[in-house]
Amino acid sequence: xxxxxxxxxxxxxxxxxxxxxxxxxxxxxxxxxxxxxxxxxxxxxxxxxxxxxxxxxxxxxxxxxxxxxxxxxxxxxxxxxxxxxxxxxxxxxxxxxxxxxxxxxxxxxxxxxxxxxxxxxxxxxxxxxxxxxxxxxxxxxxxxxxxxxxxxxxxxxxxxxxxxxxxxxxxxxxxxxxxxxxxxxxxxxxxxxxxxxxxxxxxxxxxxxxxxxxxxxxxxxxxxxxxxxxxxxxxxxxxxxxxxxxxxxxxxxxxxxxxxxxxxxxx
Ligand SMILES: [Zn+2]
Numbered sequence: 001x002x003x004x005x006x007x008x009x010x011x012x013x014x015x016x017x018x019x020x021x022x023x024x025x026x027x028x029x030x031x032x033x034x035x036x037x038x039x040x041x042x043x044x045x046x047x048x049x050x051x052x053x054x055x056x057x058x059x060x061x062x063x064x065x066x067x068x069x070x071x072x073x074x075x076x077x078x079x080x081x082x083x084x085x086x087x088x089x090x091x092x093x094x095x096x097x098x099x100x101x102x103x104x105x106x107x108x109x110x111x112x113x114x115x116x117x118x119x120x121x122x123x124x125x126x127x128x129x130x131x132x133x134x135x136x137x138x139x140x141x142x143x144x145x146x147x148x149x150x151x152x153x154x155x156x157x158x159x160x161x162x163x164x165x166x167x168x169x170x171x172x173x174x175x176x177x178x179x180x181x182x183x184x185x186x187x188x189x190x191x192x193x194x195x196x197x198x199x200x201x202x203x204x205x206x207x208x209x210x211x212x213x214x215x216x217x218x219x220x221x222x223x224x225x226x227x228x229x230x231x232x233x234x235x236x237x238x239x240x241x242x243x244x245x246x247x248x249x250x251x252x253x254x255x256x257x258x259x260x261x262x263x264x265x266x267x
Pocket of ligand 1: 010011026078079080081
């Protein structure tokens with residue numbers, strides 16, 4: 001049987017309060033992290049349960065009752081923090097477990113350590129609290145506060161999708177560790193070829209001849225060229241083009257406009 005991870009996005013989309021001084025809703029952040037996290041976990045063969053899948057203001061007991069009824073193995077609640085609702089210089093990440101819960105603390109420690117690794121936000125540590133979602137869940141449960149909505153510093157991260165994704169990846173790494181699953185990095189995008197199409201207008205064995213021709217092209221046609229030396233020739237070229245058709249189009253233009261006969265090089 002696969003493990004079931006209950007995912008909680010904290011509050012409803014329209015829950016009163018729960019927004020930054022400039023109006024970002026906490027749920028927007030929580031939900032974005034949760035959705036990225038869901039994908040990450042499922043990529044590792046874990047099952048997920050969204051305890052509040054709609055935008056409605058789902059009560060905390062509805063959330064924990066569902067996780068209990070489905071026998072979730074762990075419960076992860078995602079939040080953004082607030083101090084007093086006014087912009088300030090505070091900030092940072094903290095992770096909560098239920099007081100004296102050994103498994104809760106173990107889960108909090110392993111996830112918190114991943115989340116703060118390399119994070120630009122302050123590490124406020126692992127803490128315990130008598131929160132509903134920690135108390136009323138039968139399984140190990142944690143509540144993450146991934147930054148302060150009323151922090152002038154944190155808010156820039158909370159609003160960025162890169163940070164939201166990074167949080168999800170790090171939480172997933174922690175969950176994988178907790179279950180003894182090897183985290184697989186996402187496939188890096190295929191490296192783009194660093195070869196380009198270049199239009200060669202002339203090739204000279206003598207470098208001063210190449211330079212002279214370069215100046216002539218600039219004076220006569222206002223053509224900016226570069227000189228590349230390889231295989232015994234100083235080559236006067238235009239480019240680079242990543243697309244061959246663009247290079248050909250420009251080559252035709254040079255012929256039509258200036259009667260310049262050129263060849264295309266690819267390297
Ligand atoms: Zn919250």
